[in-house]
Amino acid sequence: MHDAQHIPFPQGPYVTGAVCQVCGRSIAPGEISLSSLTCPCSGDNGILDIRYDYEAARPLFTPASLAAGPRTMWRYRALLPLPDAADVPPLATGFTPLYESPRLAKLLGVARVLVKDDTRQPTASLKDRASALATSQAKVMGLTTLACASTGNAAAALAGMAASMELTCVIFVPASAPQAKVAQLLAFGARVFTVDGSYDDAFELCMAACRVRPWYNRNTATNPFMTEGKKTVAFEIAEQSEWSIPDRVFVGVGDGCIIGGLHKGFADLTSLGMTARLPRLMGVQAAGSDFLYQAWRNNENVLTKPAIQARTVADSISAGLPRDRIKALRAVRETGGAYLRVEDDSILQAIPLLARSTGVFAEPAGAAALAGALTAAQVGALSPDETICLLITGSGLKDVASAIQACTGENLAPVPIPPGSRGLERVLDTLPSE
DSSP, X not given: OOGGGGOBOOOOTTEEEEEETTTOOEEOGGGOBTTBOSOTTTGGGOOEEEEEOHHHHGGGSSHHHHHTSOSSGGGGGGGXXXXXXXXXXXXXXXXXXXXXXXXXXXXXXXXEEEEEEGGGSTTXXXXXXXXXHHHHHHHHHTOOEEEEEOSSHHHHHHHHHHHXXXXXXXXXXXXXXXXXXXXXXXXXXXXXXXXXXOHHHHHHHHHHHHHHSOOEEOOBTTBTHHHHHHTHHHHHHHHHTTTOOOSEEEEEOSSSHHHHHHHHHHHHHHHHTSOSOOOEXXXXXXXXXXXXXXXXXXXXXXXXXXXXXXXXXXXXXXXXXXXXXXXXXXXXXXXXXXXXXXOHHHHHHXXXXXXXXXXXXXXXXXXXXXXXXXXXXXXXXXXXXXEEEEEEOBBGGGOHHHHHHHHTTSSOXXXXXXXXXXHHHHHHTTSXXX
16 A cells, blocks of 8 residues: 555644544544545445534634625535635536526426526536536645546546646546537547446546546545535525525436435534525435335345446446445435436436526436426425425536437438528528517
8 A cells, every 4th residue: 555545634723523424433534544434344335424513613614704605516615625814616616507497487387496506517527516626636745637427527627627737637437428528528638448347337447547646535425525615506605695595406316416415505504503494405316227226116225235237327326336325315315305307318308498498408307307397296295385495406408319319310410501592591491479
């Protein structure tokens, strides 16, 4: 084992330690290192949750103090595990738009629909939040290389953030990853290994490499700090809603880290006394990758439940064995939410529906949030006085093939037209009169 494996992770001024999500053991801040990212008692399953001194942090986490901060995720730095003097990536990460969509509200039969648009991140996905924190921590630790396994978005986020901080990164992706995502990795200068297998296979290979190389391990769940980066989206939803929490938040779920981050962020706000309740978190899974839906519906133990064979068009939420499954299940159970299961066809149909209703172009995993909300509405789970939020986690430009597939058969294919007025008259006649 390389000496760097024993370097402790940096902590923020208000971090008090961590707690194992399996056995409840308290872990001191200095005990978390590259070689000890999980609980020593519970092994790889012992995912940690970072804890803070909320009373001490409260003066820096008021509406007025936050409004005076940068319009990025770093306005919430008081509740992030990073020293005050640490450098952060120059890419403006976070504080993405929150839109209201009356059209979707009418369609879903609710009072209000909010759309949190994380397609507007530097590399076009919510994963930038975690990778911004990862690269900042790596700099503090004196590490020059970061690594992760990904279906594409986390990898692109890490590669982009690493490039902006003059760091290198090593990426393991399944060979089936969309080419647009692989192109991002190559453009950012990442060293890319395509694995002839699933995301879970790529994850195991990356973990094995991180055990023998002095690399910052950015892998979801195993690295508990990734939840902390992703929780900033909950802070933003609350602040941009003027601290009026939506009744429900819908989000696509694969590995479970994003929904775990949502739960952590909203829970932090109640611990600070800034909000009085948690929204119901609604996790949306593709029918071909529904490990958490099965576990929630059947009340199964996620630590003993075997992996499933995951297959879905929504590659970003394809996970046969969700790595953050403990936090992901707890997020739904402790907020009174639910897991929803949607077919790939429903996810694809949600892509143009979301785009035409809001102007937000989502990849399948992002559009899954709307597909889940439609399912909830169809079964009568939504009330007419509710405010719901759809968290759109990634841009449609990440997977244009799926977008094209989603629009096939709608008579919207490009129409060839020859030059000259005769050709123009012919095609204009096919359009409805105004």
